[in-house]
Amino acid sequence: MTSYLVRSSKGQIKIQEMAFVLVALMIFFSVAIIFYISLNSADRKDKVLEQRENEVLETLRKLADSPELRWSDSHEECNGCIDLDKAILLKDPQRNQQVRALWNMGALSLEVISPSRTGECSIGNYPLCKTITLINSTIGSRIQYEGAFVSLCWREQQSRICEIGKIIGSPKELR
């Protein structure tokens, strides 16, 4: 009887030891998997952010040629010119929503560099102002802004007037 009890408790200890080892193994693998997933998702986030930045750069490069902003006059071409008469109209809330859907950006604005001016443009003070903000949904200052130089043109009577300006944009914030 005594020897049976001794043998039985030895067996139990062995099973317990094995169970502990297995539990430890499971915990080890779980931790390893969690570590891998967190590293992987951080890497993915970086890659997506990098892609978004590239996308913004590409969009900025071709924005002056987009139908919503390009200088449109069948009598005279103006490559790389932005039509401020159209740009100011894109600030209208309904149109602005459409523009947001079209250009996948966190922020987008046009700025007059020369001559030096101040203030946000509206239909009332335009073109004697500095900035036309078309998209502004980015929160925080971490985002890198990229700019491209353009001619900002508008019509006065029958002639075209252009000034030097810049397009500024930034990618959408990752949630």
Added chain:
Amino acid sequence: MNKRGWEFSFGWIFAIIVGAAILSLGLYAASKIVKQGEYKGDSLSARELGLLTTALETGLESGKTDKISFDIPTRVVFDCDLQGFYGVQKISIGRPGKDTGIPSQFSGKYFFSGKDFVAKDILVLGKPFDYPFRVADVLILWSSDSSYCFLDPPEQMEKEIKSLVKDNRAINSSLQVLSYDKKESCKRGSQKVCFGKVTGCDISVYESLIKKGSRTIYVDSSQNNNVFVWAGIFSDPDVYECQFKRLMKRASSLSSLYQEKSILLNGKGCTSSLTGSLESFSQATRLYNSSSDLAKISFLSQSLGGENDKLSCPVF
């Protein structure tokens, strides 16, 4: 002789069962991680493919061609969806015969192509779509493995094909121009594109429509860069219909933007009488349902373009 044989203790059975469970769990997790990696790679590649095509859209005055190459034959799915203001171009990529990654969506892209195909190299032809003002730059895409044999195309199109073939070697092996009588000389497996003829043709192009098997799509041949005809020949009929719906949505909103601009210019001493025509064009394009509506819209587009050209202060 030992009659008991090999003793299979509870400890062993326990270890084998739990070991097998852990092993299978590990294998499952490993396969999931590998799949996840592939999925992630495919999804990022789809976005990159979309970005690559952006360069081809910039400032296209005439047809511009290029080639996009993958390292290995790749499954490419180009889908068109009408969701949102302007609809979206969906791009997804995967291994042949396998699921694709998450589709990347672009609101400002218009791809005319097959829906789902495998290719190592994709040929791209970019064309501006002016209707009558610039609406977008469209891209026509096809696999370099598929070839098209144009039989007796109109003079303007023949010139264009010959210039494309001269400029790009990959396109040279993909496009062929022959007279209809020599259709037997078309490359094996190539799609025979006939103009005004049906017999022995895979695609028949007429003045205002294109027949592809049992499907008919309508084109506006008044467009001087043949964008409708090119798009119709190379794209799936469903993609063609969907993309032109998206383009007309954009044309409609641009037309209303020009309407506002016309009013703005009036206040600046630059009188234009285009607001009424722009309003009708915006409405017609908003109500566009399928390519069979093109005849009506084409007329409006041409007259709007003509009116604008006559202005001393053009709106577009």
